[in-house]
Amino acid sequence: MNDCTLQMKGISKKFPGTQALSGVDFDLKKGEIHALIGENGAGKSTLMNILMGVHQLDEGEIFLNQEKIEPKSPHDMLIKGIGMVPQELNLEPELSVAENIYLGNEQISGKIINWKTTAKKAKKAIEKLGVDIDVNQRLGNISAAYQQLVSIVRSLEAGSNILILDEPTAALMVSESEQLFRVMRQLKDEGKSMILITHHLEEVKEISDRVTVMRDGKKICTQPTEEISIDQMIYFMANQEVEKSARVKREVGRDVFFEVKDFSRDGEFKNISFEVYKGEIFGLAGLVGAGRTELINAIYGLTKKKTGQTFIENKEIDIKNPYTAIRNGIGYVPEERRKCGIFPVLSIYENMLLPSYYKLLKYAVIPFGRVKKIADENIIDLGIKTPGNDVQIKSLSGGNQQKVILARWMAKNVNLLILDEPTRGIDVRAKGEIYKLIRQLANKGMTVIVISSEIQELLVLADRIMIMHEGVMTATVDNTDRLESEDILKFAYQ
Numbered sequence: 001m002n003d004c005t006l007q008m009k010g011i012s013k014k015f016p017g018t019q020a021l022s023g024v025d026f027d028l029k030k031g032e033i034h035a036l037i038g039e040n041g042a043g044k045s046t047l048m049n050i051l052m053g054v055h056q057l058d059e060g061e062i063f064l065n066q067e068k069i070e071p072k073s074p075h076d077m078l079i080k081g082i083g084m085v086p087q088e089l090n091l092e093p094e095l096s097v098a099e100n101i102y103l104g105n106e107q108i109s110g111k112i113i114n115w116k117t118t119a120k121k122a123k124k125a126i127e128k129l130g131v132d133i134d135v136n137q138r139l140g141n142i143s144a145a146y147q148q149l150v151s152i153v154r155s156l157e158a159g160s161n162i163l164i165l166d167e168p169t170a171a172l173m174v175s176e177s178e179q180l181f182r183v184m185r186q187l188k189d190e191g192k193s194m195i196l197i198t199h200h201l202e203e204v205k206e207i208s209d210r211v212t213v214m215r216d217g218k219k220i221c222t223q224p225t226e227e228i229s230i231d232q233m234i235y236f237m238a239n240q241e242v243e244k245s246a247r248v249k250r251e252v253g254r255d256v257f258f259e260v261k262d263f264s265r266d267g268e269f270k271n272i273s274f275e276v277y278k279g280e281i282f283g284l285a286g287l288v289g290a291g292r293t294e295l296i297n298a299i300y301g302l303t304k305k306k307t308g309q310t311f312i313e314n315k316e317i318d319i320k321n322p323y324t325a326i327r328n329g330i331g332y333v334p335e336e337r338r339k340c341g342i343f344p345v346l347s348i349y350e351n352m353l354l355p356s357y358y359k360l361l362k363y364a365v366i367p368f369g370r371v372k373k374i375a376d377e378n379i380i381d382l383g384i385k386t387p388g389n390d391v392q393i394k395s396l397s398g399g400n401q402q403k404v405i406l407a408r409w410m411a412k413n414v415n416l417l418i419l420d421e422p423t424r425g426i427d428v429r430a431k432g433e434i435y436k437l438i439r440q441l442a443n444k445g446m447t448v449i450v451i452s453s454e455i456q457e458l459l460v461l462a463d464r465i466m467i468m469h470e471g472v473m474t475a476t477v478d479n480t481d482r483l484e485s486e487d488i489l490k491f492a493y494q
């Protein structure tokens, strides 16, 4: 007997210039957690988008409970019992938790929406997962981890038996991921099936029953998780050995390049002061909600600070807005690239080099030949997967978009580069490449500030690490060989 609730057979999909999927087989059993892994651009999201009816397949068949289906839209699939928790959550921060859970699926009595029943039902649904969230709270007030759970509850309440989780832990700290895994195990015990897309292979090991590896739009293998090691997964994904990223001891002088004095902003952070040395890679650690991004936004002039001064080489600079920051040689790669990092419909080379055009001008003319040549060099150096430098950036996979944004600031040669979660959603091999690049830049004298929720990333990359907790700086530590994640966590939780 066939025990698969879901089967995808021979799925192919071509986008202009890219064969995104070729003859991919994938199946899912009842009560199974099936990890779907592969490098950036391997085709994971495309496969799931076909399943959800976001894209239409060119070839292949899909069966749900032995019955052939033709997915039309995510809504259609939700009715059929498949829900997707997308990487960029599509919740409404201004609405309450309860409202978010039943949005589009309101509890109607008569002709009016009955919010009292809604809140009650929401409370029950959340309690079932063993978490304690106030359902009347504004969604925007709860942590990213809880928002993730709300999104899951929303799919469950709509009747999903199959859940697709596209990089759900990318924005979570270790302990928050643990909570998510506990919920996933519970759902599994209840007979729900889950597809987990992630670049965190330790998590694949920890939580999944089977793994499917994809590469270049093809399925490489499907195996029980206990029969495949992390090294093997990496090998199958990359089709070659990949060097492990290790901590590198760098020599950094003690010349202060950038100084922040007494930064405060009501409700976000308080009395933050720190110094960063020239050529240093300075890490910023903390839980989601610790105030790191808020602090950087204020430093960069994106929001208004209450108090605070900034100095470059002991000279005070008045950063009123990002424009003055850039004029002072400071670059910033924000966390949410989709919202504030990319120009979606512009080409790769434009996204990469627009801010550098003024530097490349020849007799007031933009030398496009040269621009495209630099873009091509970056595409090769960073291993950006694309059919060419002139395709719209929005058609690249998530990880590859991130690489283009990094290349933008590398080309600009800023003196201080601030990176917020620079490798979120980036595969293991590309991560290593990005770490190398950041080090190269720092070795050439660029000063770098890196925010990361992945402590391991800071341990590999940073020379010193500053830790924040609820808007307050709790410690700054040297990253020596003896420093371990627990030492950082201690200050992140307080």
Ligand SMILES: Nc1ncnc2c1ncn2[C@@H]1O[C@H](COP(=O)(O)OP(=O)(O)OP(=O)(O)O)[C@@H](O)[C@H]1O
Binding pocket: 015, 016, 018, 019, 020, 038, 039, 040, 041, 042, 043, 044, 045, 046, 047, 385, 386, 394, 395, 396, 397, 398, 399, 400, 425
């Ligand atoms: N709408 C689209 N138009 C054109 N090309 C696309 C489109 N969506 C995806 N692609 C291409 O299809 C390939 C597979 O992309 P996909 O997003 O499925 O990768 P992924 O495995 O999810 O990668 P990541 O880990 O970076 O999210 C990539 O080469 C990508 O550029």
Ligand SMILES: [Mg+2]
Binding pocket: 044, 045, 046, 397, 398
């Ligand atoms: Mg993807």
